[in-house]
Amino acid sequence: MTQPNFREQALQGDAKAISILLNFQLQIHGLTAEANVKDGCLHIFLTSPATVPDRQNCLEFIRQEITDLEPQSIERVKVYGYLKGKKEPVWCQEFGLKFGAYSMLIASQAQDNNSRLSLPASQEEETPPLSKQFQRWPFVVAGILISILVISGLVFVGEKFLQQQSGNFEKIQK
Known part of the structure; x- marks a missing residue:
């Protein structure tokens, strides 16, 4: 399967294809993403092996990628930040994809300041x-x-x- 096919499947709301596209960019930051779709909500599980994924930067990155992608049949996105080996997320936030949709902080705990995700320069200049x-x-x-x-x-x-x-x-x- 080639990357254009992944993008095409991701546009259709395929969670596995979205995971693959996100992992392509997140792997250089030591993060992995898994995704699934349930009732119009895309659940993205970000996992870091050593430090807590930085909530603000991860959410900014995920929001930008998913809103640019505009996958069909997905109305909301819920992102979870996990530390590898932990069963409970360290943080979780949900946001809507449609104009005027709500954004709600679900759960939060203290984060390690050493876990910063810097976005690729190409993303910042788009x-x-x-x-x-x-x-x-x-x-x-x-x-x-x-x-x-x-x-x-x-x-x-x-x-x-x-x-x-x-x-x-x-x-x-x-």
Whole structure:
């Protein structure tokens, strides 16, 4: 089976194909991922042999990968962080894939600060998907409008100041 076939199967919501694609990128960080789908929820089990998987970085990575993939029939993702040999997850978090879906912290325990997952440079430089770009446009418009208002205010105050100064100058000349 080739990687394009894995991607195609992952798009269909195949948990094994999603696991393989995730493991391809996670293995260099010493993590393994297993996945299964139940009732429209993709359960991803991340395991690290020595340190607790870093929740924030792992979730950011998984959320980016799964939302970019947009697998069919999957509405939610639940990610579990395991330390190898432990039966209970150290942390667990669930998030929705659809716009406006909820994100809920399920369980959390202290993490080892030495367990950091650094994302590949290619992931950090990618252009965000259009749905994320459209979510930002209200902030961009608001920033532009605020900038225009600030500049207009400064021009108005500067004009009043210059008028006042020119009035004072005329009084001095008389």
